[in-house]
Amino acid sequence: MFAKLMTAVAALCLLTGSAFAQAKLTDPQIAHIAYTAGQLDIEAAKQALAKSKNKDVRAFAEDMERDHSAVNKQALALVKKLKVTPEDNATSQALTKQAAAERAKLAKLKGAAFDKAYVDNEVAYHKTVNGALETQLIPSANNDELKSLLQTGLKIFQGHEQHAEMVDAKLK
Amino acid sequence: MTPRRTHLTILLLSGLLSASAHAANIQITIDKLVYAPAEVSAKVGDTVEWINKDVIAHTATARNGDWDLMVGPSKTARLVLKKAGAVDYFCKFHPNMKARVTVAP
Numbered sequence: 001m002f003a004k005l006m007t008a009v010a011a012l013c014l015l016t017g018s019a020f021a022q023a024k025l026t027d028p029q030i031a032h033i034a035y036t037a038g039q040l041d042i043e044a045a046k047q048a049l050a051k052s053k054n055k056d057v058r059a060f061a062e063d064m065e066r067d068h069s070a071v072n073k074q075a076l077a078l079v080k081k082l083k084v085t086p087e088d089n090a091t092s093q094a095l096t097k098q099a100a101a102e103r104a105k106l107a108k109l110k111g112a113a114f115d116k117a118y119v120d121n122e123v124a125y126h127k128t129v130n131g132a133l134e135t136q137l138i139p140s141a142n143n144d145e146l147k148s149l150l151q152t153g154l155k156i157f158q159g160h161e162q163h164a165e166m167v168d169a170k171l172k
Numbered sequence: 173m174t175p176r177r178t179h180l181t182i183l184l185l186s187g188l189l190s191a192s193a194h195a196a197n198i199q200i201t202i203d204k205l206v207y208a209p210a211e212v213s214a215k216v217g218d219t220v221e222w223i224n225k226d227v228i229a230h231t232a233t234a235r236n237g238d239w240d241l242m243v244g245p246s247k248t249a250r251l252v253l254k255k256a257g258a259v260d261y262f263c264k265f266h267p268n269m270k271a272r273v274t275v276a277p
Contacts, residue, residue, distance in 0.1 A: 070245065080255045097225040116237050156228060159266025166267060 010130045025089070025140045031079050032086035033095070034137060034150060037129045038075070039067040040099040044125070048118045057115045064122070064160065071082055071153055078149055099125075112171070119168045126161035130154060182260050195252075199223060200271070202243060205263075208234045208273035214253055215276045231264045232271075240264075 025033070041064050048061035079086055102121055107115050133154045141147040182263060195217040201208050203225040222232050232241045232249065236259060243249040246252040256277040263269035 067228045067265070074227055152204045152226075155268065158267060159205065159263065159268045162267040163265060 024095060025091070026087065026138065027146055028084050028087035029089040029091070030137050030141050030150070031075065031084055031146065032088055033073055033091050034133075034153060035075050035086055036092040036095055038072045039093060041122075041125065042068045042072075043099065043102065044106075044118070044122070047106060048114075051106075051110070052112050052118065053111075054115045054171075055172055056167050057119060060119070060122070063163065067156060067160070069084060071149075071156060073117060075149060078145055082143060082145065082148075084143075087130050116168075116171050119171060120163055122164040123168055126157050126164060130157050132158070186264075195219060199220060200232075202226060202269075204243070205230075205266055205269050207232075207269060210271045212272075213276065215272060216256055218252055218253050220251050221248055221271060224248075229243045229265065230269065232261050232265045235260045235262065 027056055045061040045068075047062040048057060048066070052058055052061065102125075106114060106121070133150055138147060138150045138154065141150055188251060196214065197219050198214050199210050199221045200212060201223050205226065206221075210257075212220070222230075223239065223244045224230055224245060224247055227245050230243045230244055232239070232243060232251070234240065238259060239251055239261075241251055242250040253273070253275045257274050258272060258274045260270065260272050
């Protein structure tokens, strides 16, 4: 019983983004996390484009690849301008690990099962990242330009979350 | 008046005339995922221009299906309004972006 409960708690932590549970973050760490979160979603999109034949899913994946690439390009330009070197950290590593596990899980699926799992994960992933942006990354950011980029990023990713929910509703 | 001058005068006049009879040009800026102004009033025949200042692509997609414009990053898209009525529109890529064009006959 206790083991079952602990598994449930662990699963819940994963879902709610335990990757973000950590102490006060610095700007170089925040930049690294935001960039990593974008790259991971690009990789997820690439997997979807390689596997899915669903028109809506493919269009969504193309949007993710295009938007996250554009935002990350802006992020790189900003860190260069600010002479900040993004710093790897526990949150980035946990996100990367979770995404690798998700990719491995999705790799085993095909057709409609893949589409559903990919889009469900996109909804959950954007929820997690948006929650972290709102409650941790944006409030912790020191530099105003970084904060502003994160705020715009949040609006973009909230749009993605809604877009993913719309695609998800069509798959049901 | 030389023939050339006359020609120029006619050109200028016709330019003025067509300008006064010309429909209005309404500009809507898209900046940081916000359509501004969020509500515009126009007339049939007017042109609406969406000017995208973001680094990502957006759309101006009518909820009633009348029009669907892609506005690339740092690009402008134009639409000549053909039908009267209030049209709610949104961005297909970021459905949290919403606005409205009200078109008078």
